[in-house]
Amino acid sequence: MRECLKFYIGGEWLDPAGSSTLEVINPATETPAGRVALGTPKDVDRAVKAARDAFADWSTTSVATRIGLLERILVEYQKRYDDMADAISTEMGAPLDLAKRSQARLALEHLRAAVRVLGSYRFCEPRGTTMVVREPIGVCGLITPWNWPMNQIGCKVAPALATGCTIVLKPSEIAPFSAYIFAEIMHSAGVPAGVFNLVNGDGPTVGAAISGHREVDMVSFTGSTRAGIEVTRNAAPTVKRVHLELGGKSPNIILEDADFESAVTAGVLAVMRNSGQSCNAPTRMLVPRARMGQVIATARATVEKTVVGDPRTEVDVGPVASKAQWTKIQALIEKGVLEGATIVAGGPGRPAGLPKGYFVRPTVFANVTPEMVIAREEIFGPVLSIMAYETVEHAIELANGTEYGLAAYIWGADLVQVRAVASRLRAGQVILNGAPPDFMAPFGGYKQSGNGREWGDHAFAEFLETKAVVGFASPIAAEQQCSENSYQPRRQLTPGDISNEVVT
Template sequence: MREYLKFYIDGEWVDPVTPRQLEVQNPATEETCGRISLGSAADVDKAVAAARRAFATWSRTTPGERLEVLQAMHAEYKKRYADLAAAVTEEMGAPAALSSGAQVGMGLGHLASAIEILKSFQFEEQRGDFLVRHEPIGVCGLITPWNWPLNQIAVKVFPALAVGCTMVLKPSEIAPFSAQIFAEILQAAGVPHGVFNLVQGDGPGVGAAMSSHPDIDMISFTGSTRAGVDIARNAAPTVKRVSQELGGKSPNIILDDAQMAANVGAGVTMMMMNSGQSCSAPSRMLVPAARMAEAVEAARAATAAVTVGDPNGNVANGPVVSKVQFDKIQGYIQKGVDEGAKLVAGGLGRPEGLTKGYYVRPTVFAEVSNDMAVAREEIFGPVLTMLGYDDIDHAIEIANDTDYGLAGYVSGADADRCLDVARRIRAGMININGAFNMNAPFGGYKTSGNGREWGQFGFHEYLEVKSIVSPRPA
């Protein structure tokens, strides 16, 4: 049983101002696996005050000084790698292989990326008779989700630290264990007191206090579009910067060529990873209407290969994160049936042989129209919808007919054709044939948010631009 009842504020582990606890549930067993304290506005005030004091000195450190701290963090992160992986599996149900692979590995990768970028990042640039300076924005409030806990912490904390910001982190109260270990890593690495602060809590108790706090200069939030709108409203009176990575309903256009069946299978596998709990998941698969029957068979075969079970075992999918999430997904599966979509694989209830835990059957719907709820609304579970298109123009029309614009996918044998299609999709990151790069900017169009994370673009999120104009010599 884990007990994380203190917050990390000003370099020390401290008790909450008002004691209040929350039990954390293991989604694989439905049993309590730990307890955390829930913070309040008073805890946020303490953390922000510490970050404000630390900003006066941390913002004036040299890139070389900050680089030394980041390198120390890299060494400490590697020491705690196994601890982080075990925490992720326990708190949100990711299979052990995924936790020790992408879940924890992405955090380390983003740290390595920040180190390399900081080595050559230009904070000043002379342009004729004026100087452009990139200066740290100030105290940052970072609010992160439960589905990729370390990745989302990493893409906020590391660039913010690298450019000279100080911060208060509020991780998800649903998956809080890995964030607590993360704070221990930064403490062991010697991050100066007050530069990084951790307050556990929920949205109403801590998130709202952070987003409206007059001494927080920026909020970076990853989560649902609904919550993002609330945060923007709370932040508006203080005119702070708000950077948001929100929901998605990403299209995956499978081109009509000899590789279609294989690309359908790959798309299914990608969709089901992390039990479909990814904001950028390729949840709308667009296939040639004339080859829908062939695509359905390929999708059915690929779905059958997705094993579900105890996340500590050798499985592709563990449970979804909570009963709330399980019930939401079940509701969408029922809605798909009610709307007349063809159930190709999966369906309601747990997979056979699993009677406990929030396990969802990997589900595929075909013959879906783009006006159905299962095609338009973010389900955030292992549920794929297949839509037919007549030609490429029709495919792009369907792909862009969405309120979201976080990601898009194109699969096909002709690289130039794939690139042409990718250019026409209205979304922030397009993946062609499985390509991936951690330095490529990540973020959304439309209600999928604003701002960009990852790589050098992530640095710019935490910087103000100052111009210094000097008179020309006589």
């Protein structure tokens, strides 16, 4: 049993202001795996004050200092890697192999990317006699989900630290164990007091207190579009910056000249990965109508080989994260049946032999039409909708015919055509022919999939304000100042600072 009953505030583990706790349920067994304390607005006030007090010093530290801290975090994270993977598997049900191979690894990739970007990032730019300066925005409230917990924490915390911001993190109360370990990693790495703070709790209480707090300068939220709208409403009276990474209903266009066996198999497996709980999962497969029979056969064969079960064993798919999630997915699968979609594989109910746990049968629907609920709503489970198109133009129309725009996928042999189709899709990231992830590529959505971008150098912009200093100096002098990275005042080191500085 893991106990997460204190909050990390101002460099210390403190008791909450209140006494409420929540059982964290292991979704594979439906039994308690631990407890988490539920914070209050008073806890948020304490954390925000600690972050505000720390901002003056942290925002003026050198690039070398911030790189040093990020590198120490990397070292400490690797020490806790197996524990992190175990916690993720326990709290949200990811198969242990997936937790080790991807879930836990992603935070490392974002930390490495931040180090790489920070080493050459231009925080100032001379334009004639004007100096354009990019400065840390201030105290950042980070609200993260349960589906890829370390990916979302890593891709927000790393650029926030790198740009000189201070942080108040609220992870999901459904999956708090991994964030607790992350806070322990931060402490072991020597993060200065108040630079990173952790308050657990639910969205309506702690999330709302963070997004509406007058001393929080920016809030970055990942979750459902519905919740993102509430975060934006809460933030509006204080006119703070709001960054949102929200839902998706991503199209996967398989063009006529694609290798259908490979493309369909990869598309099905991508939806089943992480039990379908990925905002960018390719949940709408668009195929030529004449190839529907072949696609159905390949999709059915792929699902039949997919093993669902105990995430502590060698399986492909574990449970979904919660009872509420399981119930929602079941209702949408039943809706697909009622609306007349063809069940290729799966269907309502639990997989055979799994009477306990929030397991969902990997489900594929074919002959799905655009007006069906399963073609429009984000199901967030291992459910794929296959839709037919008549022409490439029709495929593009179907792909863009959604309120979302987070990701899109295209398969085809003619790269000229593939790129032409990509140029017409309204999505923040388009993946061609199963290309692997690029941690330097911007990630974020069009339309109701959010605003702003994460990952790589584009993430830095979300945490920076822009200042124009007019009449700063001659162009040559200004360029020299930028090259020396010396525009912002740098405080002198004291003996107490040495543990937080890079030793060269």
